[in-house]
Amino acid sequence: MGIMPNINPIAKKVSKAGKTTFLLFLLVLSTQFSNAASQDSLKVKEPKHYIRPCLYFNSIALAERKVVASNLDNVKFHQSNIGFYFPMLTKTWHKNDTILPSFQLLGTLNVLGGAVKFTSPIDNSNHRIKKGSVGLRGIYANGQRNTWFVNVSPFVAQENALGTSARTRLATVVVFNRTVSPKFSYRIGYSKSFIFGNNYHLPIIGFRFGRLDATYVNIQLLRNISVNFPIGNKCSGSVFSKPIGGIYMFKNTNSSFSNQGKVIQFGRYDILSGFQLNYRAGRNFSMFASSGISSAGKISFIGNTGSRNNLRPESPFKTYRTAPTLFVNIGISLYFGKSKSINNNYQMYDALDMNNSYDPGDNNMGPGSNNGIPNPNQTIKNLQYRDVQDLIQDTDLY
Amino acid sequence: MKKYLLLFFMFLLLCLGSFSFAQSAADKKDKIQAMRVAFITNQLDLSSKEAQTFWPIYNEYQDKLDAIREARRKEMGGENKRNTDAMTDKEVETMIDNDITLRLKETELIKNYHFKFKSVLPVKKVAKLYRAEDDFKRELLKQIKK
Numbered sequence: 001m002g003i004m005p006n007i008n009p010i011a012k013k014v015s016k017a018g019k020t021t022f023l024l025f026l027l028v029l030s031t032q033f034s035n036a037a038s039q040d041s042l043k044v045k046e047p048k049h050y051i052r053p054c055l056y057f058n059s060i061a062l063a064e065r066k067v068v069a070s071n072l073d074n075v076k077f078h079q080s081n082i083g084f085y086f087p088m089l090t091k092t093w094h095k096n097d098t099i100l101p102s103f104q105l106l107g108t109l110n111v112l113g114g115a116v117k118f119t120s121p122i123d124n125s126n127h128r129i130k131k132g133s134v135g136l137r138g139i140y141a142n143g144q145r146n147t148w149f150v151n152v153s154p155f156v157a158q159e160n161a162l163g164t165s166a167r168t169r170l171a172t173v174v175v176f177n178r179t180v181s182p183k184f185s186y187r188i189g190y191s192k193s194f195i196f197g198n199n200y201h202l203p204i205i206g207f208r209f210g211r212l213d214a215t216y217v218n219i220q221l222l223r224n225i226s227v228n229f230p231i232g233n234k235c236s237g238s239v240f241s242k243p244i245g246g247i248y249m250f251k252n253t254n255s256s257f258s259n260q261g262k263v264i265q266f267g268r269y270d271i272l273s274g275f276q277l278n279y280r281a282g283r284n285f286s287m288f289a290s291s292g293i294s295s296a297g298k299i300s301f302i303g304n305t306g307s308r309n310n311l312r313p314e315s316p317f318k319t320y321r322t323a324p325t326l327f328v329n330i331g332i333s334l335y336f337g338k339s340k341s342i343n344n345n346y347q348m349y350d351a352l353d354m355n356n357s358y359d360p361g362d363n364n365m366g367p368g369s370n371n372g373i374p375n376p377n378q379t380i381k382n383l384q385y386r387d388v389q390d391l392i393q394d395t396d397l398y
Numbered sequence: 399m400k401k402y403l404l405l406f407f408m409f410l411l412l413c414l415g416s417f418s419f420a421q422s423a424a425d426k427k428d429k430i431q432a433m434r435v436a437f438i439t440n441q442l443d444l445s446s447k448e449a450q451t452f453w454p455i456y457n458e459y460q461d462k463l464d465a466i467r468e469a470r471r472k473e474m475g476g477e478n479k480r481n482t483d484a485m486t487d488k489e490v491e492t493m494i495d496n497d498i499t500l501r502l503k504e505t506e507l508i509k510n511y512h513f514k515f516k517s518v519l520p521v522k523k524v525a526k527l528y529r530a531e532d533d534f535k536r537e538l539l540k541q542i543k544k
Contacts (some may be wrong), residue, residue, distance in 0.1 A: 042473060042496050046465040061429065092458075098518045099452040180445060282425045336402065343435040344449060378432040381452035383541045389428045 015398065047338040049087035050104060050348055051139075051355055056083050056367040058331030060244070062270065062294055064119075067324035071256065072120045075299065075322060077268070079114030079129075083360045083367070085137070092339075099143040102363065104351075108135040108153065110361030112246075116266065118290060119255075125253035127266070128160035128169060131246065133171075133361045139351050147177040147347060149189075149354045152361055155249045167249060169194065170310070171362035173334065177202055177354060180345040182211050187354075193363045195223075197245045197267030197300055198313040211374050212349040231277075236369055238276040240304035242289075244364050245269025249304070257301060265302035269292040272327055278369035287332040288368035308352065333367040342374070349373050431460070434534050438539040441530035442523055453520040466507065470500045 060136030061078040089105040112131040118124065141147045145195035151173040158167075175189030187206035192199070202222050208215030215229040226240035227265035257264060274292015279288070300316035342348040352372045380387075422504045444452060473496045482490050 027469075034526070042469060042499070044462075044465045044469045044500070046461050097514060098455065100453050100458065111474070143454065283428050284424075339433065341461050343431065343457055344439065344453040345457060347450075348454075372433050374428070374435070375435055376432060378429040380426060380429045380433065383426075383538065385542060387423075387430065388538045388542070 022355060023093070028212055033199050033246060039248040049090040049373065050102065050342060051085070051087050051090075051106060051339075051352065052339045053086035053336040054084070054333055054367055054371075055336075056331060057081070058329060058365050058368070060327055060329040060365065061201045063325045064117075065297075066323040067118075067299065068321040068323055069318045071122055072118055072254070072320065074119045076117040076119075077114065077270075078111055079363075081112045081361065081365055085355070085360055086107065089244070091367060092340075095143060101143040102139075102141050102291050102348075104139045106137045106139070106355070107131070108137060108151070108360030109222075110135075110153070110155070110182070110359070110363070112241075112361055112363060116238075120129070120269045122256050123254040127248075127250055129157065129248045129250075130160060131155055131157040131248070131361065131363075135171075135353070135360055137358075137360075139355065140379075141347050141351050143347070144348060145179045146227045147179070147351050147354065149173065149175040149177065149351070149358065151358050151360075154329075155361065159249050159251055169199070169247070173204070174357045175206075175354060175358070176207075177350050178351045179347045184209060185350050191223075191358075193362055194267075195243050195269060195362060197246045197247055198271040198302075199247070199310070200318070201311075202315055208350075208353075212346070212353055212370060213373050223289075225359065230252055230375070230377070233379070234280050234373060236278045236280070238275060238290075240245075240275040241271065243271050244366055245267050246363065247302075250301075254301075257318070259304055260301070260303050265306045265314065267300040270297040270322070270327070271375060272329075274329075275329070276329075276368070280369065280371055280375075283371075284335050285333070286335075286369055288373045290329045292327060293324055294327045296321065296326045298323075329365075331365075331368050333371060334390075335371060339372065340374070425468070430538070434531075435535070436529065437534045438530045442519075442526055444519075444523070448519055448523070455511070455514050455518060459507070459514075462507055463504065466500055468503045470497060470504075473497055473500065495534070 004217045014135055018212050026171055027050045049072050057080070059078070059080040062076070064074050064076040067073065067075050074193055085106050085108045088107050090102065091104075092100055092102040095101055110131075110133045112129075114129045114131075115126055116129065117126045125282060133153045135151060135153030135155075137149070137151040139147065139149050151171075153171045154168055155171065169301060171191075173189065173191045173193070175187050175191075177185055177187045179185045185208045189204035191202045193202055194200070196202075204220070204223070206218070206220035207222075208216055208218050215227075216225045218224065218228060222243070224240060224242040226238050226242075228236060228238045247267040247269050250263055251266045252258070272292060272294050272389045274290050276288055276290035278288045279286060298319060298321055299363055300319040342352070349370075353370055356366050356370055358370075434488060438456075475530065482493075485493070512524070519527070
């Protein structure tokens with residue numbers, strides 16, 4: 001990723017999104033820390049939110065592979081992604097004194113940078129792409145079994161050095177989740193998503209079998225299918241299959257597309273299948289690494305002339321399949337502050353899982369594991385008095 | 399983008415450095431909470447309907463109780479108890495008055511949630527809950543003695 005050699009209005013816009021994201025992130029964080037610092041000693045301060053602010057970074061690289069039945073020869077792709085979500089408002093109330101419904105409003109930020117490299121006689125270019133999004137999400141849990149999740153992420157996706165006006169797009173997710181029991185939940189919903197390389201309206205149909213804090217199978221069509229299992233106290237593993245992709249403005253460097261103008265659109269997706277290892281270092285930090293094979297990949301080139309309908313997929317003038325290849329994906333996540341307890345509250349476990357499943361930037365690459373869900377199999381070493389002083393009363397000593 | 403990534407990583411290192419101090423105590427607290435929940439779960443044998451209503455209320459109760467106890471500990475100066483001889487009478491009076499206020503808040507909270515527990519669980523299970531909490535503390539004390 002270069003430092004923007006030729007800054008034009010669009011690149012500036014995306015770069016501005018990055019700057020704004022970073023500044024907003026610092027602002028939210030400083031508020032969190034200053035709140036903690038200025039706490040009056042007598043003021044009893046409980047955690048306000050169920051979801052803690054999370055900053056995550058992940059990076060994926062796909063090895064060079066052949067573009068099937070094309071004179072483009074080979075293509076190589078990598079992308080890095082910084083995402084941040086933070087609670088803005090959490091409202092909990094008592095219904096009939098025994099049921100605790102809750103509503104949470106979160107802000108989301110995401111900046112993605114990546115590179116698409118073609119090697120062929122007709123196009124030997126390296127496109128540096130950027131994408132920035134600022135969004136909102138709401139989660140309403142009725143305190144019993146039903147949870148609604150809504151996410152709205154407008155974004156700007158652009159190539160670094162390009163002289164056109166920016167295109168703003170909108171990704172949305174609306175999902176209903178029913179936690180039938182700790183071991184089973186289902187989801188239905190709708191998403192307007194670009195993860196398949198174009199503007200698609202996709203249904204969401206999902207099933208989870210098994211407890212989220214133990215071994216479970218998650219089938220969330222068309223986003224993710226995974227088998228997840230704990231490995232000891234701090235690690236978990238996952239065998240998964242999921243699509244990743246997007247649509248970007250592209251400088252037209254392909255001599256055979258010269259009739260399409262200087263700027264075209266580029267859509268791509270890959271279906272990744274592999275193994276992911278998650279490491280939960282503590283309550284504030286987790287990381288993951290995954291690797292496997294990308295199959296059923298596709299790239300498409302879409303004209304940038306004519307009117308655009310935000311509701312329909314755009315028609316590509318060329319679409320190619322890409323040969324299977326290997327991928328490596330790593331990620332780290334940082335969590336800040338305290339959160340309300342959700343032990344054995346399986347509806348909130350599902351709410352947290354939804355928050356992690358539908359990532360802020362519509363990249364289908366979120367923070368990795370569900371770090372907020374408590375691990376039920378804990379043991380403790382070197383227990384000392386100060387660790388339990390809040391639990392002990394005078395009468396316990398007699 | 400490179401610039402921001404660099405800034406991000408610098409910030410990350412800073413965060414990781416500061417996290418490492420606070421992490422251990424907070425992690426232990428989380429672990430104890432998870433162990434307590436597992437212990438109570440075993441003792442109470444709740445039906446799925448009871449569990450669905452009980453645990454959110456119990457979690458809320460624990461959060462409030464923890465907050466009061468933390469405030470009390472801070473008020474009294476944490477592990478290094480305040481040296482009252484070095485304080486003015488006014489300061490000492492404020493400190494002990496605040497402590498009593500917080501103790502009363504704690505008792506009021508326990509009373510309020512006692513009624514909530516009774517409305518979601520049969521009274522024998524509420525009694526079992528209190529017994530389980532006591533037994534868990536005794537288990538912890540045993541571990542400390544070892």
